[in-house]
Every structure is written in structure tokens, then in C-alpha cells.
Amino acid sequence: MARLGGNSAKASSGINAVNTGAGDSAARFQADTLASGGGLSKPELVEVLVRDSPSAIEFLTDMGAALDSITTLGGHSLGRTRTVSSGANVGAGVMKAAYHALLASTVTVKENTQVKEILLEDGHVAGVRISASSGGCVEDSVLPCEALIVASGGFSANQDLLKSLKPSCADLPTTNGPWATGDSVGMGQAIGASLIDLDQIQIHPTGFVDPSNPSSPSKFLAPEKLRGVGGVLINSLGRRFVNELTTRDAVVGAMMRQPGGRVYLVLPHTAAVSYGLPAIQFYVSKGLFQQASNLNDAASLMQVDAQSLEQDVRAYNEAAAAAAIAPTPAPVAASPSATATRQCPDTVSPAPLRTNRTPAIPDVYGKALFPTPLDVYGTLYVAHVVPTVHYTMGGLEINSHAQVMKARVVAAAAAAAPVADDAAPSPGSPAASLTSNPPHVGECQPVALTASQPDPGAVIPGLYAAGEAAGGLHGKNRLGGNSLLECVVFGRIAGREAAAHVLHVYEQQQYQGNSGGQR
16 A cells, blocks of 8 residues: 555444453453454463453553444444544544654655565565655565564455355455455565454454435444444334344354345434444535434435334333443353364354343343443434444464464365356466365355464564454454454564564674675
């Protein structure tokens, strides 16, 4: 991409950290993250993520990022997501603070420059081949380096790679910018890096449908924070159908089973105030939210049965009132050693069933946290939303020191079912060697898809990765607020480790009197 920022600047819900003031703990945060990962998360990475979360927030606030509010996102057992109460979204605020800190440093930033290849010498990082654009001219050159940190993001905008790994995702819209092409996957594979969980692609439940261009393949994200402050999801029958604060994969699974696939996000005015009215009014100005004067007006905007809608809203408000006086159920601890059989990537979670209400969980869909009730007679905001490709959990496999692991076997395991000819990647392409015949939509055979097997304990010296370019942390589903956190935690670790590596190489060269030459 031409400038700094990327998808991090678009992050709009928040960044997580242990919230001891609300009864949170490292163990509880780890349990939520591991449970969301479905047994595929590497426990040692989760432990580091949670351990370093308080210092990550301190690091950002010291740089000038304003994180003055806390909200609850889906899959979290309590509120631990730091966010903003006004102004730009969280990601833009964080990137602005980081950018100004960068300008005050001695770091050289090369914009309009693309990395084309990672270069090794004797198995160690030796540099990168780059292509720089300026004034309509393109110049290729080699940039020597002893250490390289890959932080190039994921591949949610790479249609060819998505089609080869998870065909059902290729036709979905995406919230990502066009820069999210996952170039690091092919470059990493070319030098023998271990790739992990490439088939684990997160579909975000709520992308805004722009009424002026409903079929656009690019969607403006309707942030999870909208549900975190009290937004609810309504189907074409005027009914709720899911716990809005369960994990993203579960919400998407429920949405895909709704009549006609048409789903709306309804936000009460009190929740809009909590989110930030200027931001909500921005969405309204873009036509993404429509403002309703009351519940009947909202029903008309959604073209749903007003009586059914009011019935479910009143039941929701009763559950919220009951939850306010009932103790919050304790989270179920997830074992760090839990394992899970990799499931067909095109299989969504079963739709949540209505359950008998209990004092601890009064909602029929199991919702235990109710940020605000829905005002039947007050202002509401209504948006048509659809699932969108949002995040890729897989990438370069790293260890707890952010070092990229070395692959023992760079080959894909045989998969369970063939794909149509038009779904197969071209022979010899990076995608072709990453996977083989993933299943069709709706098929449910187990998939043994692994891009490579790591060489236990072996790393590529001098190569580090952080953020969405790295894999192994989130497993099959990422919790909202863990993406920015992963960037900060593992980005700082990668920086420290890379600096230490360069110093070690320099000391070795000095000790040897440079007799072996310099890389």
C-alpha cells in the first residue's frame, strides 16, 4: 500500500486488556480467547497476549492514544475492550499516535514501496527485494538487513487465495482495503517458512449494506461495538434470533439460516449515545443507518411485522431487567491443552436454540449481558447488515518470541472433497501449493488442510512476524478487540527480539574481526 495505516487504521471497536476493576483476570481472559479459538489457538501465544495486554494499553496511552472508555464485545464474559468515547475510531486514533511517535524517531519510512522477495543467506535473513514507485517510475533494488519484521496484514482482499482456501468466502463482500493481499504468504513459503491455519477465515456478522449500492463487494464495517453498546439483530420476520454478544462465527451461522438471509441491526438512542452520536450521525449521513422515531417506524423501515417486533422487544427488555438483578454466570474455563478436530471450513455453527429462561440467563438465546434496553417509544437507528470477509486467522507461524517458524514440509495435505474446475487455482500459483481441493459450500467432511508442518523449535534466524500476517494465535475465530492487541503485543516483542538479534550478529562479527564477511 502507498501509506501507513492499513486495516489497523480502520479498526473501530477497540483493543482488549485485562480489566481487573470489573472482576477480570488473566485466567478469565485466556479462557475466553481459547474458547473462541475452538482448540486451534496456540496456548503459549494466548498466554503472552493476555500477559502483556496491560502494558500494551500503557504503551499506547503514553504515545497519546485516547482510550477512555470500556465496552463489551461478542465472546467476552465481561467488558475489557478499551475504546474511544468521541472523535475518530480507535484504529485511526492509535495509528495517528504511532505515526507522530514515528516522526519523532530516527526511523526511515519508505512509502509507495513494495516488498517483492525475502532474501536469505546461509538460511539467515539477509535483506529484501523492493520495488519503489515515484513520479510514474518504478525502481527495483535490494535493501540489506540482518532482521526483518513482517507486519503486512492478511489476505481478505485476495479473491484468488480465498477461493482456493475457502470457496464460500470468495463471493462474499469484504471490509478490507485492496492492500490486504497476503503477499507474505507466498514470500514466506518461498523461503521455507511454516504456514498455519490458512483455511481459518473470519466472517464478520455485520457489514453495512449501502442502499445506493447494495451489491458492492466492499462493505463499510458495522463495528461489533454497535452490538457491544446495545444493538440487537432482527430478521425479516421481526424476530431476534441470536445472542448478539456470542462469538462472531456463531452469530454468522445464525444469520445465514434466517428467512431470505435478510438481517437488520437495531440500535436504541441510549446505545447510540454510548457509541458516540457524531459517529452514528456520520453513518446516517452516508445512508447506512436510517433513523426511526419509534418501534413502529422501525418496523416500517425494515418491512417487518410490527406486532412480532414489539413482542420480541418487550421480551428482550424483560430479560434485561431480570439480568440486572441476577448474578452474571461465571465463564466456562477453557483448558490450554484443549484440542479440536479441524472442521470443514464451509460449515457454520448450529443455530442457537431457544432455551428455558433461568435466573442467571433470563434470555431465550442465552444472552447474559444487556448494555441497554430497547425503547419502544423512543428514537431507534436501523441498518441492513450482511456477513463480510473480515479477517484471516492464518499466516506465518510464530512462537512466543514472534520468531517465524521453519517448515519441515511445505506441502498441503490431501483434502476431503474435490472442487469445481473454476474454483481451482492455476497450476504453479502460490495458492495451488498451499491447498488441495477444499470442500464445496455446505459439505461437512473433515478437512486435513495444513499449509506446512513446523520444524519443532526451528526458526528462520532474523525473521519475525506480528499482526494479521502471523498465524497461530486466534485459532478458528478471533475475539473482537484482540487484533489491535496482537499487533501491539507481538509487534513490541518482534521489535525487541529483532534488535537483540542484530546486536548479537554485530557482536559476533566484531569478535571474529569480520573475517567471515558481513551479511
